[in-house]
Amino acid sequence: MTRIILFTGKGGVGKTSVSAATGIQCANLGKKTLVVSTDPAHSLRDAFQKDIGSEPVEVMHNLFLQEINVTEAIKKYWDNLKMYLTALMRSQGVQGIAAEEIATLPGFDEAAQLLYIRDYAHKGDFDVVIMDTAPTGESLKLLSFPEAFSWYMERIFPISRKTAKIMRPLMKPFLSMPIPDDKVFGSIEELYSQMKDVKEILSDPHTTTIRLVCNPDRMSFNETKRAFTYLLMYGYSVDAIVVNKVFGSSTGEFLKKWRESQDLILDEIKVAFADLPISKIPMNSTEPTGFDQLRNMGEKLYKNIAPWEFMAEPTPPISFSQEKGKNFISIRVPFAEKKNIELHNRGGELILQVDNWRRVFFLPQSLSTLSPINAEFNKGNLLIEMG
Ligand SMILES: Nc1ncnc2c1ncn2[C@@H]1O[C@H](COP(=O)(O)OP(=O)(O)O)[C@@H](O)[C@H]1O
Numbered sequence: 001m002t003r004i005i006l007f008t009g010k011g012g013v014g015k016t017s018v019s020a021a022t023g024i025q026c027a028n029l030g031k032k033t034l035v036v037s038t039d040p041a042h043s044l045r046d047a048f049q050k051d052i053g054s055e056p057v058e059v060m061h062n063l064f065l066q067e068i069n070v071t072e073a074i075k076k077y078w079d080n081l082k083m084y085l086t087a088l089m090r091s092q093g094v095q096g097i098a099a100e101e102i103a104t105l106p107g108f109d110e111a112a113q114l115l116y117i118r119d120y121a122h123k124g125d126f127d128v129v130i131m132d133t134a135p136t137g138e139s140l141k142l143l144s145f146p147e148a149f150s151w152y153m154e155r156i157f158p159i160s161r162k163t164a165k166i167m168r169p170l171m172k173p174f175l176s177m178p179i180p181d182d183k184v185f186g187s188i189e190e191l192y193s194q195m196k197d198v199k200e201i202l203s204d205p206h207t208t209t210i211r212l213v214c215n216p217d218r219m220s221f222n223e224t225k226r227a228f229t230y231l232l233m234y235g236y237s238v239d240a241i242v243v244n245k246v247f248g249s250s251t252g253e254f255l256k257k258w259r260e261s262q263d264l265i266l267d268e269i270k271v272a273f274a275d276l277p278i279s280k281i282p283m284n285s286t287e288p289t290g291f292d293q294l295r296n297m298g299e300k301l302y303k304n305i306a307p308w309e310f311m312a313e314p315t316p317p318i319s320f321s322q323e324k325g326k327n328f329i330s331i332r333v334p335f336a337e338k339k340n341i342e343l344h345n346r347g348g349e350l351i352l353q354v355d356n357w358r359r360v361f362f363l364p365q366s367l368s369t370l371s372p373i374n375a376e377f378n379k380g381n382l383l384i385e386m387g
């Protein structure tokens with residue numbers, strides 16, 4: 001089975017360097033490994049000082065690198081996407097679109113990249129796939145795409161294929177939005193099921209874990225906490241925190257204040273992520289590029305732990321309970337603030353919004369007509385009373 005490890009964090013914290021170092025370590029320990037960049041601002045090539053293509057290339061024994069080119073990814077998975085999109089565009093009165101133009105539409109770069117990951121998970125060509133992703137916000141867009149896609153699809157194409165067959169001849173003259181024909185339906189259904197598949201692969205804690213890379217500074221720490229909240233809310237497993245660019249005592253008088261402030265934040269990181277292993281990587285005196293330096297970083301980072309090990313117990317994002325005749329739902333959203341949370345039941349779906357991120361939970365039958373009447377925080381869980 002393919003193991004997927006995804007690194008994310010604020011821009012510049014060291015995602016690419018750490019992904020590269022992890023890849024080398026996995027390959028050296030005998031795993032056929034792919035490091036794949038989904039960040040449009042690719043820098044794997046700079047880290048490795050190698051030319052890298054948009055398909056996997058072997059750069060040392062067992063180690064393959066790939067920088068996904070979104071336009072090419074869309075061409076590769078073109079058939080499905082084109083069918084879906086043409087149907088969508090036609091309904092808006094637009095005809096004939098080129099792949100390059102589609103690449104700029106929101107959501108499509110995410111979809112195409114995810115289809116690659118799905119292929120790797122299914123084909124099992126690699127033992128370990130390491131994803132070097134874009135900064136947090138973009139990565140969250142990528143990771144929330146499968147769910148958002150399902151949600152929209154159900155609303156844009158609410159008519160089932162069977163109904164469409166009966167309705168089409170009757171409705172055509174009256175509708176501005178054409179009822180999709182069978183071929184389009186087939187393709188939409190395929191993409192839909194592929195996205196569900198992707199969601200399953202990425203949220204299966206026995207396949208995929210996410211590691212948050214940060215630096216010991218306030219901004220990066222805050223962004224890490226937020227990312228952690230949203231990732232758990234979407235049901236993804238985070239199994240480690242990597243704190244990169246930690247100043248050692250040899251950095252001298254000039255950086256003394258920085259070191260003190262780093263120490264303070266490191267303490268806060270330990271408290272905030274008490275359930276997770278936290279690894280530290282020192283600030284190098286030069287940019288860690290090329291095989292030797294990256295291998296060195298990987299060896300120090302993992303010591304005698306295999307990088308593909310699962311480093312923390314997964315916790316279910318949502319659970320239901322009953323107490324004294326009352327119904328409760330518990331959702332993991334550590335670090336979220338009550339004032340930034342919105343909750344409501346819409347037609348049997350519990351909609352949870354934290355800041356700009358929204359997750360839809362399908363409620364079990366017994367709760368589907370109840371509404372949230374109270375919500376309290378308890379150890380990183382939002383405990384919602386339904387009534
Ligand atoms: N431990 C470190 N010590 C010194 N420089 C580092 C370290 N980790 C990363 N860098 C450098 O910091 C810059 C950003 O790192 P990178 O891995 O590209 O971050 P990201 O992928 O998160 O944007 C690069 O120039 C990289 O070489």
Ligand SMILES: [Mg+2]
Pocket residue numbers: 015016017039043132133
């Ligand atoms: Mg990067």
